Amino acid sequence: xxxxxFIKSLFSTLLCYIVLYTILIIFVAVTGIMGALFILVTGxxxxxxxxxxxxxxxxxxxxxxxx
Numbered sequence: 001x002x003x004x005x006f007i008k009s010l011f012s013t014l015l016c017y018i019v020l021y022t023i024l025i026i027f028v029a030v031t032g033i034m035g036a037l038f039i040l041v042t043g044x045x046x047x048x049x050x051x052x053x054x055x056x057x058x059x060x061x062x063x064x065x066x067x
Contacts, residue, residue, distance in 0.1 A: 028035045 024039070027043070028039070
């Protein structure tokens with residue numbers, strides 16, 4: 001059985017997501033394709049960082065391999 005705190009948490013989470021999504025849509029609408037590309041590049045850089053891609057590249061560079 002779900003209580004009042006669960007419902008409040010659910011609605012506050014949905015409200016936060018809607019506000020962030022609206023900010024994202026407004027940012028892309030104002031900046032156009034450059035804003036969308038900026039968001040895409042930022043997302044890719046975060047993914048590479050969190051999966052340790054930069055560390056792997058620096059390890060390969062230390063071994064003498066170049067791209």
